[in-house]
Amino acid sequence: MEFAEPPEDREMELREHLAELKKRTVRISIALLIGMASIFTRSGMLIKKFWMEVFHEKLNIYVYSPTEWILAELTFSFVITFFVIYPYIVYEFYLFAKPGLYPHERRFLKIFLPFSYLLFLIGCALAYFVVIPKVYSLATMPYLGAYPFLSAKKTLYGAFKIFMAFGLALQIPVLAAIAVKLELITSKWLKDKRLIVYIAVFLLATNITMDITGLSQIVVLALVVLMYELSIVVAKLMER
DSSP states (O other): OOOOOOTTOOOOOHHHHHHHHHHHHHHHHHHHHHHHHHHHTTHHHHHHHHHHHHHSSOOOOBOSSTTHHHHHHHHHHHHHHHHHHHHHHHHHHHHHHGGGSOHHHHHHHHHHHHHHHHHHHHHHHHIIIIIHHHHHHGGGSOBTTBOOOOBHHHHHHHHHHHHHHHHHHTTHHHHHHHHHHTTSOOHHHHHHTHHHHHHHHHHHHHHTSOOSSSHHHHHHHHHHHHHHHHHHHHHHHHHO
């Protein structure tokens, strides 16, 4: 089926593309800074509440450098802001790509992008209510009679990485569906790249999502493998 050229499509120089991308990136950065500033003033209280809900028991929060608590508050503020403005970030990138999209592609994205955010929230909720409490509960067990003194920065960083991993991993089938619809990839391409993707995920899970127990790497890797295999099925359905 032949489609007319995208209604807003025109030849643009690389400089124009970069300028447009810069404009979108600046807007996203401003939104992040405003959100972080509003949350930072209450971040200490929110961290303590988060700490209690994750471990389900009263545990002291320890810092091992003068700047650790401030960095923990800044990171906490960034992550919460990212969760809240995630739809806006996706919307800005959609506007960046919009001029080159056909009308039917735009309609397709308008349907799938809200669904993408829903999956993102489901992934984060799964991490928050199930995975992180289960994984981190092992950290509170005395090892050989030694009681753990948990670092604020390391503990929060580990939890946030699991959050991001679960939230983004559930995007894989949606991204695959969008890419197939836009004729950027095929189900065969996904199959051919399967081994490379799994090796890359294993390396990232080992080096980025390290936590106190070491179990989060296995959990993240298993989730990505499951989502990637599901994306191949989705890609086949889209091709039909």
